[in-house]
Amino acid sequence: MHYLLLIHDDESADNGDLMPEYTAYTQELQASGALVGANQLQPSDTATTVRVRNGEQVVTDGPFAEAKEVLGGYYLIDVDSLDEALEWAAKIPSARYGGIEVRPVVMRRAEVGA
Amino acid sequence: MPANPAAWLVTVARNRAIDRMRRDATLRRKTELLVPAEAEPVDEDDAIPDERLNLVFACCHPALALEAQIALTLRALGGLETGEIARAFLVPEPTMAQRLVRAKRKIRDAGIPFRIPADTILTDRLRAVLRVVYLIFNAGYGPPVRRELCNEAIRLGAMLALLMPDESEVHGLHALLLYQDARRDARVADGSLVLLEDQDRDLWDEAEIAAGHRALERALALPSGGTYVLQASIAAAHGADGSDWPRIAGLYARLAEVEPSPVVELNRAVAVAMARGPEAGLDLLERIEGLDGFYLFHSARADLLRRLDRPAAGAYARAIALAPSELERAFLERRLSELRR
Structure with a gap:
């Protein structure tokens, strides 16, 4: 099953340089064969939200919702069950400061058969 | 219990299983080239308990809300219908049915596994299972008393003791439930709650207490007992011919270390009051915060x-x-x- 591990944390907090840890984590994930994709996002003040209402585009500055913990990046992994997904999520360096939302990905028939 | 509890819980997981079978079939085709196919030995006695354990761990998975864990466990592994569970927890039947449907859907869609958890997380997951069983018992212990819940909890406790014979806490919980259940008739008199110290101990169910002793002995023969073994030991120290209060106070002190909580401190204060007098007990009690x-x-x-x-x-x-x-x-x-x- 595919799971998206959404990394939520407080961008204003100084948690030191987590990059070496993230690099090691990503390598471990890759070596296990579970890694499908991953990306770090630019800070949330670079976010733009688009809504279309009655055919009109409304573009606003900022992320969809104001929250202390914001989406900062994600991993997409392929593992057997929620337990493995939770285990990988717990190892993400930011799990110690923010939280990792673990979301199963909807697999359409075409993808499953592939 | 549903005629086939696994099927009841698993039908929703069928798609996932089909995917896996498809993968397995591919793997088999590949490996058959290397190794001649052999019939796998089937041991029915082993297969059935394993399945029940897998079910327990799926039903009590921490990704499910606690109330859903309780409802699922009672429905999939206990002997209660949805309506009975709804009445026991004082919610309308459609609400309970909806709760079960939502929980089963999460098991399927989030990929909650049907298996005994890996050793690294087994202790935590087992604790979650035991908590569900204990909560079921307490919901039935009342007042108001709901016998069907107590019976289900004891049945689940016995089942777990059978399936996980090497886990001291499983036997500890089983013993604790038996001791508490044995006191049910003495606990209420003329419609009022009777404190343990005032209970007519002749009303205690001797056979059930003996069963509790046997379960506790099994727990104590194993290493690393935790909160349930200690609580069962405390229950055992309340004997038919009196309570060993100094021992009970000591056990509560250990319990407070294993599981620090103001409620445990409260019980400890009460035990100390019995062992050394109300002054010493009150002294401890006045220091408790948060109650x-x-x-x-x-x-x-x-x-x-x-x-x-x-x-x-x-x-x-x-x-x-x-x-x-x-x-x-x-x-x-x-x-x-x-x-x-």
Whole structure:
């Protein structure tokens, strides 16, 4: 099953340089064969939200919702069950400061058969 | 229990299983080239218990809300229908049915596994399972008493003891449930709650206490007992011919280390009061923080104040205001009126 591990944390907090840890984590994930994709996002003040209402585009500055913990990046992994997904999520360096939302990905028939 | 509990829970997981079978078939095709196919040995006696354990761990998965864990466990592994579970937890049947449907859907869609968890997380997951069983028992222990829940919890406890014979906490919980259940007839008299110290111990179910002793012996023969083994040991120290209060106070002190909580401290204070007198107990009790909204804290305090001939009416009033049921309120009001005499 595919799971998206959404990394939520407080961008204003100084948690030191987590990059070496993230690099090691990503390598471990890759070596296990579970890694499908991953990306770090630019800070949330670079976010733009688009809504279309009655055919009109409304573009606003900022992320969809104001929250202390914001989406900062994600991993997409392929593992057997929620337990493995939770285990990988717990190892993400930011799990110690923010939280990792673990979301199963909807697999359409075409993808499953592939 | 559904005619086929696994099927009831698993039908929703069928798509996932089909995917896996498809993968397995591919793997088999590949490996058949290397190794001649051999029939796998099938041991029916082993297969059935394993499946029940897998079910327990799926039903009590921490990704499910606690109330859903309880409902699922009762439905998939207990002997209760949805309507009975709904009545036991005082919710409308459609609400309970909806809760079960939502929980089963999460098991399927989130990929909650049907298997015994890996060793690294087994302790935590087992704790979650035992908590669900204990909560089921407590929901039935009342008051008001709902026998069907107590019976289900004991049945689940016995099943787990059979399936996980090397886990001390499993036997500890099983023993604890048996001891508590054995006191059910002595616990309520004339519609009122009877404190353990005032219970007619002749009403205790001797056979069930003996079963509790056997379960506790199995627990104590294993290493690393935790909260349930300690709680069962405490229950065992309340014997038919009296309670060993110094031992009980010591066990509560250990329990407070294993599982620090103000409620454990409260029980410890009460035990110390019995072992060394109300003064020592009250001394410990007054140091507890965070129980101001808990009626048992105020009723224990009232009781100690009464025994020390100090003003206790205020503590009784507070306990009565917080009492969760009529039965408990009636008991406290009787004590308060005795005070006034």
